[in-house]
Amino acid sequence: MQNAECKLGAFMISKGPALRDQVYSHIRDRIVSGTLEPGRVIVEVELAAELNVSRTPVSNALVMLKERGLLEDDGGKLKVPILKLEDVINLYWCRMAHDGLASRLAAERIGAKDLKQLETYLRAWETPEREDDLSALWVSDLNFHHLIYRVAGNRHLLRFSELTTELVSVYRRNTIRRMTDPTSGTNRSRNDVRAEHEAIYEAIASRNPDAAEEAARFHIRMVIQHLEQADLVIQPEQVGL
Amino acid sequence: MQNAECKLGAFMISKGPALRDQVYSHIRDRIVSGTLEPGRVIVEVELAAELNVSRTPVSNALVMLKERGLLEDDGGKLKVPILKLEDVINLYWCRMAHDGLASRLAAERIGAKDLKQLETYLRAWETPEREDDLSALWVSDLNFHHLIYRVAGNRHLLRFSELTTELVSVYRRNTIRRMTDPTSGTNRSRNDVRAEHEAIYEAIASRNPDAAEEAARFHIRMVIQHLEQADLVIQPEQVGL
């Protein structure tokens, strides 16, 4: 029963990755998607029953989620954190520091091949495709930033970045409506983002660490500024999407 | 047997904090102290027997340690990470970014009371006490930096800082002999550190975020520079203390 594949919510449990990791991913996704609303008390037994696994892997997964800040301990109970705009902004301040450092290090170390790849990701912004094809831009954006981290070659920095990204994905989902970095049709035009990315690229390409750091920081500062403006647009209802 | 207090290695198990947290602390301390040498394979059963607890809380503690980078997964086995100077330096790069941001935010927000407290910690460096009373300086140093983080008021940033500090404490113990930030009788004089701290303090006191960030960054850059010099002094033997 457990060796073969079993229903796991709407998905299957494969026997490849450890069960606790699958459970981790599943719960994380439910938090991000809002199926587990902010403030919701997490009950181990419930999830175990739901996923047709025992409490053990669920318990382990919960420990992991807690360590990463995706769950928080509130009066002895584990809850999905209730997220404020302040938290998102605080996370973006961290990201500013991280991205700045990553760009600095990347500017010092990048090779011809990676530089070319970086340019490719940048180009995605130049093509004036259909306005609604945002997912492609989003992917390019992720690739762009991720490549910079990879080139920076600091595994601890990369880890911090990943933690931040994971948290932001939760927070964003539950606090802001349609307020992603690359999209944002309202205040922040696609061209703004493109120009900021281009500045980062140019600084890295010219191997100018100071300029690279500053460009990356500027980029994030703009995002933060945008977030603060978006304060007005926040939806107070945090349940569901 | 479990309700009362039991032997836990050389210590006692209290019934206050959850067992897994006590086990976590114990193992972390053993990693930091070098009783569990870098490269050592961690075996759950062994630790459980040693601490007179079952495998369950040990397992949970190991998950936590892994999440925080104090253990790493190597070919399906958990090992105490083998640490290179490069890692310490990479961590200090992160710390530069974090401390810089914290100082910036602190400069924007600090109140009179905290400022006064910060000055107190700073003063500890001015008194030319006995040269060997380094622990007092070490404590002042910790307090100084920690207060800045507290004032900064960004809980995510604080968490990143704590993760970094925890990792550095491991790395330092096992790679460098007598190479702490405040001490360092060799290349880096106590006065250097004092001056750098004073610069940070002055910038924060004058509510100058840019200067505060730069002062903090300079401080860490000096530490990194010192670490790189210390490369020559590294002890290759990583086992034991």
Add this chain to the structure above:
DNA sequence: ACTCTGCATTCTGCATGCAGTATTCGCTAG
């Protein structure tokens, strides 16, 4: 009607059982 107390239910943390997997040691055959 309101409150206090006690019982039932629920949940979590820890212990332990069970089975699959990998590793190692020894035996046997070439």
Add this chain to the structure above:
DNA sequence: CTAGCGAATACTGCATGCAGAATGCAGAGT
């Protein structure tokens, strides 16, 4: 003597049992 194979061992992951703590509900007393 060596190489290869098989069996025993060791370890981990998952399931489950057990007990203590908290929560809530209900009944009784004021």
